[in-house]
Amino acid sequence: MSDLNQKLSDIKVVPVIAIQDASKAVKLAQVLMDNGLPCAEITFRTSAAIESIQRIREAFPDMLIAAGTVLTTAQVDDAIQAGADVIVSPGFNPTTVKYCQQRHITIIPGVNNPSLVEQAMEMGLNTLKFFPAEASGGVDMLKALSAVYPVTFMPTGGIKPSNVKSYLTLPNVIACGGTWMIPNDLIENEQWDELAKLVKEVANIIA
Template structure:
């Protein structure tokens, strides 16, 4: 992972502000979902490896929208890193800090944003050259107060995820070290499963208006 790659991702995340975190059960719905996100102001997706269809969904999104910013989330193993890279992701996200996964991503030259929620984990990540970290689970870990305390000490950027909602997203984004927030509220599984694209579009538009 080069610093140039990481800085490029940081710039894109800061522009987008909110990253939809998606668990998709049917890869056949991925292209339409990507279209809804792009057309309504959130041209980004973190497709989580919580479903067996994750890699196929990423591949479908990438084929249809080459310029979309696509991450793979909930990546827990080096095998999943390989699957995500082969599917065409721009970056990897993990819920925790696993040095094995981090090293493997660095060897494969793909940016990883691992999860941390305390000073010790931030320092371990910094020791491995990382400066962009996921703050997870954000709300249970102390929310904006904890994030401000970490920011006061460490020169790193954060992507808070976990409990971020329309009520608090602006509070997180107001912290200078926060590049973007990850959230699921605008991409609920039932709407994706039932192909309720108009309802999804409304939720995505509302997010884009909140952060505009």
Template sequence: MKSLNEQLNDIKVVPVIAIKDANKAVKLAKVLVENGLPCAEVTFRTEAAAEAIRHIREAFPDMLIGAGTVLTPQQVDNAIEAGADFIVSPGFNPTIVKYCQQRNVTIIPGVNNPSLVEQAMEMGLRTLKFFPAEPSGGVGMLKAMSAVYPIKFMPTGGVKPSNVKDYLALPTVLACGGTWMVPNDLIDNEKWDELATLVKQVADVVA
């Protein structure tokens, strides 16, 4: 059984999804799996998140599923009960980190400066989300932090086709999170063929 880090490193790009209708989750997951990105970070930015995770887990038991934008202990509970493999938060909240550790679920919290990295390390974390990546200094900032901290990063926020390879070229980057291959309008309008094309393009680029 591969570790979470190994799975993320294999996939390289994690589609970050804000799905409004949980009934569309399985069709979306099918597009991701069949076109080379068998992973999703389903964000709790919508009311449908937990139900969407549950549907995906039932349909694709082996798919790697993260719960994103998790801000409260209740959302942690909902994510775990729905079948999420790991938790992602936009910032570093020690209360949520401790709660995830108590629930024995991996959390990848967001950081964007050295002080937050050190606080996360103090709590035993060695894999962190770099967010928002581009506004926080992008590849240059990551290079600087990677030079001094033994951390693996998952950059998210402003990552796109034109810079994803620059991030992935850094030895400390496990995978990048992105939304460009799963735009909300295509999901809302069930344009699965167009989504499949975008997903396959990403999978081919990072293969």
């Protein structure tokens, strides 16, 4: 198992965050670090993503930071420059995968069917995002895939407190991505104590 996979396996749940204001990034990261989730997937769905990654990386050099919703090679460059540890994309784009390999940064691309899994394996990938997880068959689909393919998955999309453990018990699931513990309104309103409670609840569920 690679160092990255080991870290993901230890953490179990990766908070997926579309942060709107980079000035709040460090405080948010502090809440995650202090309450049992020392990682974050900062998605490129907002213009604050690059600066947020930069600020978190400077404040917490050892935190696991993923750049999420990466769709282009230019965004790969931005993520690397900002200090991301890993690239995560919602789909499987061979151009983006090849570019990440050229830049020597790990990418976890999204797949949700056997054909995409095989295309990813053909390019040497064995850790994949399963997205959108619940809409694509959820636990049953992952069980079916595990019978055929020697890869591990990070399911994301529709993961919540009521089903996260059913995913994490699967032998081919390394970690889950989720948004429920980081509501955007709590970030915007700087309700750090409320966020801390939600993060602690996740840590307790997966302990």
